[in-house]
Amino acid sequence: MRTAWRTLDPTVARNVVTIAAAALVVGLSFGAIAVASGLPAWAAITMSLLVFAGGSQFMAVGMLAAGNPFAAVLGGLLLNARHLPFGLAVADAVGRSRAERLVGSHLLIDESAAFAMAEESPAERRSVYWFTGGLLFLSWNTGTVLGVLLGSAAGDPATLGLDAAFPAGLLALILPSLRDPATRRAAIAGAALAVLATPFLPAGLPVLLALLGVVLALGVTS
Amino acid sequence: MTLLIVILVLAAGTYGFRYAGVTLRDRLTLPPAVQRLLPIAAVTLLAALAATAALTDAGGAAGIARPAGVLVGVVLAGRKAPFVVVVVAAAATAAGLRLLGVP
Numbered sequence: 001m002r003t004a005w006r007t008l009d010p011t012v013a014r015n016v017v018t019i020a021a022a023a024l025v026v027g028l029s030f031g032a033i034a035v036a037s038g039l040p041a042w043a044a045i046t047m048s049l050l051v052f053a054g055g056s057q058f059m060a061v062g063m064l065a066a067g068n069p070f071a072a073v074l075g076g077l078l079l080n081a082r083h084l085p086f087g088l089a090v091a092d093a094v095g096r097s098r099a100e101r102l103v104g105s106h107l108l109i110d111e112s113a114a115f116a117m118a119e120e121s122p123a124e125r126r127s128v129y130w131f132t133g134g135l136l137f138l139s140w141n142t143g144t145v146l147g148v149l150l151g152s153a154a155g156d157p158a159t160l161g162l163d164a165a166f167p168a169g170l171l172a173l174i175l176p177s178l179r180d181p182a183t184r185r186a187a188i189a190g191a192a193l194a195v196l197a198t199p200f201l202p203a204g205l206p207v208l209l210a211l212l213g214v215v216l217a218l219g220v221t222s
Numbered sequence: 223m224t225l226l227i228v229i230l231v232l233a234a235g236t237y238g239f240r241y242a243g244v245t246l247r248d249r250l251t252l253p254p255a256v257q258r259l260l261p262i263a264a265v266t267l268l269a270a271l272a273a274t275a276a277l278t279d280a281g282g283a284a285g286i287a288r289p290a291g292v293l294v295g296v297v298l299a300g301r302k303a304p305f306v307v308v309v310v311a312a313a314a315t316a317a318g319l320r321l322l323g324v325p
């Protein structure tokens with residue numbers, strides 16, 4: 001794993017640091033919101049360490065505050081089901097050994113998948129995957145601890161426009177792949193399906209429904 | 223106690239999805255057609271994730287500031303602007319619009 005950093009491009013590393021900085025601020029607000037909605041500090045910190053998936057953590061905090069622990073688990077799991085297809089797509093970047101898979105699986109998030117898939121060579125995919133997953137794990141958890149300590153002084157990440165930063169970053173990362181006509185058709189169909197389905201389906205399902213866009217756009221039936 | 227169980231079950235399930243994806247890749251002998259589709263499917267998921275995050279909020283519309291910020295970012299990315307510029311411009315646009323009172 002240590003040798004993997006050798007192939008890390010400095011520009012890519014800087015890009016990852018940008019997203020990690022944004023994740024730190026969002027983690028900060030997660031910690032603050034969790035404590036503000038009545039969660040003990042240990043719970044917010046444990047959740048960030050063990051779940052390490054922002055969207056589902058915000059949802060779980062909301063559902064717990066509303067007194068619905070079942071919805072917190074089910075909603076969170078539905079939101080995180082996308083990690084399975086992401087895992088299939090970036091398994092080569094995680095590595096082959098048992099230790100790499102046990103540790104590397106936990107570092108599988110939207111950002112590590114997106115940054116890894118934006119690379120061509122297997123060596124680069126690997127180093128970028130581990131660098132992104134590792135750095136975001138650090139920044140997300142550091143942010144959470146700071147947020148728990150700062151409480152309401154942490155502020156709202158929407159004031160800084162960070163809710164726009166993440167989709168823009170993801171789209172910038174997949175833009176080169178969209179030059180391929182088949183991928184572009186599938187991505188546009190899938191994204192449209194997901195957005196249209198959002199008002200009608202519980203969170204998490206619309207994104208999974210996008211996979212139907214692949215089938216529709218490419219006409220694969222078998 | 224309930225709280226700890228919620229966290230542990232959510233964590234175990236999430237890790238399960240991650241580990242299953244990573245390890246199934248080798249165990250499943252996928253037909254070549256499906257193997258070709260995997261990267262396309264992953265990009266499609268990311269596109270759907272970005273589109274729903276950009277345009278929707280809690281099942282409804284996301285307002286104006288956020289989609290506008292994302293649009294500025296995407297246009298810059300299309301013009302080969304550096305990634306850092308894309309992300310900062312998207313955030314700055316959304317933050318600036320909100321400062322002006324745009325939802």
